[in-house]
Amino acid sequence: MDLKLKIWRQQNANDKGKLVDYDIKNVSPDMSFLEMLDVLNNELIEKGETPVSFDHDCREGICGSCSLQINGKPHGPDGAITTCQLHMRRFKDGDTIHIEPFRAKAFPVIKDLIVDRSSFDRIQHAGGYISVNTSGNTQDANAIPVNKDDADKAFDAATCIGCGACVAACKNASAMLFVSAKVSQYALLPQGRVEATRRAQNMVAQMDDEGFGACTNTGACSAECPKEISLTNIARLNREYLSSSLK
Amino acid sequence: MCDTSSGTTFGPAQKNEISKNMSWFSTTIARKFAMALSALFLIFFLLQHLTINMLSVFSEEAFNEASHFMGTNPIVQFLLQPVLIFAVVFHFVMGFVLEAKNRAARPIKYAKKDGSNASWMSQNMLISGLVILAFLALHFIDFWIPEMSYKYVQFLPEDADRYYGELVHKFENPLRVGAYVIAFVLLALHLLHGFQSAFQSVGFNNKFTPAIKKFCTAYAVIVPAGFILIAIYHFINH
Ligand code: HEM
Ligand code: SF4
Ligand code: FES
Numbered sequence: 282m283d284l285k286l287k288i289w290r291q292q293n294a295n296d297k298g299k300l301v302d303y304d305i306k307n308v309s310p311d312m313s314f315l316e317m318l319d320v321l322n323n324e325l326i327e328k329g330e331t332p333v334s335f336d337h338d339c340r341e342g343i344c345g346s347c348s349l350q351i352n353g354k355p356h357g358p359d360g361a362i363t364t365c366q367l368h369m370r371r372f373k374d375g376d377t378i379h380i381e382p383f384r385a386k387a388f389p390v391i392k393d394l395i396v397d398r399s400s401f402d403r404i405q406h407a408g409g410y411i412s413v414n415t416s417g418n419t420q421d422a423n424a425i426p427v428n429k430d431d432a433d434k435a436f437d438a439a440t441c442i443g444c445g446a447c448v449a450a451c452k453n454a455s456a457m458l459f460v461s462a463k464v465s466q467y468a469l470l471p472q473g474r475v476e477a478t479r480r481a482q483n484m485v486a487q488m489d490d491e492g493f494g495a496c497t498n499t500g501a502c503s504a505e506c507p508k509e510i511s512l513t514n515i516a517r518l519n520r521e522y523l524s525s526s527l528k
Numbered sequence: 529m530c531d532t533s534s535g536t537t538f539g540p541a542q543k544n545e546i547s548k549n550m551s552w553f554s555t556t557i558a559r560k561f562a563m564a565l566s567a568l569f570l571i572f573f574l575l576q577h578l579t580i581n582m583l584s585v586f587s588e589e590a591f592n593e594a595s596h597f598m599g600t601n602p603i604v605q606f607l608l609q610p611v612l613i614f615a616v617v618f619h620f621v622m623g624f625v626l627e628a629k630n631r632a633a634r635p636i637k638y639a640k641k642d643g644s645n646a647s648w649m650s651q652n653m654l655i656s657g658l659v660i661l662a663f664l665a666l667h668f669i670d671f672w673i674p675e676m677s678y679k680y681v682q683f684l685p686e687d688a689d690r691y692y693g694e695l696v697h698k699f700e701n702p703l704r705v706g707a708y709v710i711a712f713v714l715l716a717l718h719l720l721h722g723f724q725s726a727f728q729s730v731g732f733n734n735k736f737t738p739a740i741k742k743f744c745t746a747y748a749v750i751v752p753a754g755f756i757l758i759a760i761y762h763f764i765n766h
Contacts, residue, residue, distance in 0.1 A: 353643075452634075452646075489556055494633035496557075497650060497653060516731050517731070517733075520731035
């Protein structure tokens with residue numbers, strides 16, 4: 282199939298950037314979206330032009346690197362997948378596809394479609410961990426009983442791959458779904474309770490400092506999340522934050 | 529993408545100092561919590577207001593009696609009324625504050641938007657809110673300012689039977705009835721998203737949530753519809 286692409290091109294963080302039109306022909310419906318961009322880049326290189334920069338790594342939906350706002354939605358039209366899991370059969374011959382970077386003050390563009398998501402790392406550094414002495418006398422994990430229900434919920438929260446689609450989808454560029462997943466994966470386990478107060482306080486403070494917006498509970502984040510992180514985690518984050526404020 | 533390993537770059541204790549220095553109320557979660565509480569108070573008030581207005585459909589005497597009580601009871605006048613005014617002002621001011629932060633969080637907009645992943649109501653709380661605010665201004669000019677002037681400026685004699693006539697008189701004008709209807713339709717849209725959202729904001733999301741959502745939807749439709757029907761009833765009847 283033949284497609285028209287409108288791709289955001291921006292040389293560096295200071296460049297203004299603009300959408301540039303590209304025509305691409307003979308796209309196989311079996312290609313992944315990223316492969317389609319690889320083909321485009323090969324053509325650009327052969328023509329002596331600069332290829333389009335975009336993030337990717339595992340190409341199997343587990344690393345969270347691939348981003349892209351495709352036709353107004355993070356990771357394209359389908360829910361519960363990443364861009365590397367999106368296939369060209371989802372589009373029709375003659376379609377025009379808008380490809381933009383994830384947009385947020387806290388995700389500044391580095392180049393073209395690549396954004397800097399280190400604000401997520403700094404939120405993690407603020408409390409997304411448990412302090413365990415690993416000097417050889419670590420307690421066996423199974424020695425502390427965990428209710429199966431809680432273990433399952435903690436595991437669901439822990440499937441968040443930190444891709445930032447929740448931020449990209451949210452009208453407020455809010456990071457609440459991400460932060461709620463990172464807080465929940467510990468809040469539900471006895472090992473995580475030890476530092477729960479400090480974690481909720483510090484991660485929320487960092488989230489606000491980074492310039493992410495507030496949560497209006499629209500649910501767009503969860504609808505676009507490749508791991509289908511549930512909104513119940515955001516309610517839990519609210520509880521964790523509000524109750525830790527009283528301590 | 530995320531470094532999930534232990535954060536040695538910031539010592540936990542050191543970080544805690546930073547958040548302690550931040551005033552608790554300046555975080556987005558605390559603000560949304562306060563926003564939800566003010567909204568829940570307004571929702572409660574709305575039901576009480578509708579109940580009294582409803583009396584005007586069934587009995588002129590009952591409506592006058594209830595209005596006279598609300599208008600002269602010192603607890604209502606000097607405790608509940610200031611709380612209500614505070615809640616309204618707090619709610620829309622905080623709405624603007626959050627909206628400003630939310631807009632600043634995405635300085636460069638998308639060229640292509642697709643809002644199909646969330647309801648229209650949830651994405652346009654500001655628009656429905658602004659219409660409600662415009663209506664409240666009209667409502668103040670219509671009822672509250674004359675009422676305050678009657679009681680506290682002109683010191684006119686108490687007349688326990690004047691309320692019904694005043695109400696009916698307001699609904700003679702089709703333009704006012706039209707504005708009233710539009711405002712309450714937008715209030716319904718505001719509440720269709722907002723009421724259940726307030727539960728999420730205070731951290732309440734559990735096995736009762738599906739039932740609560742149904743209740744909130746019913747409230748968001750029935751209560752504004754009640755106000756609209758009363759206005760139309762008086763318009764047609766007089
Ligand atoms: C006076 C004009 C009003 C304005 C400008 C306004 C504005 C807003 C805005 C912008 C929000 C969204 C905040 C956010 O989540 O980012 C909101 C939420 C809400 N509003 Fe209003 N509003 C007004 C009046 C009312 C009234 C009269 C009621 C109820 C009777 C109400 C009930 C709610 C509820 C329940 C929420 C959801 C709170 C939450 O998500 O936690 N609002 N309002
Ligand atoms: S919550 Fe979902 S959308 Fe957000 S970063 Fe995690 S995996 Fe990505
Ligand atoms: S490249 Fe790893 S999730 Fe897409």
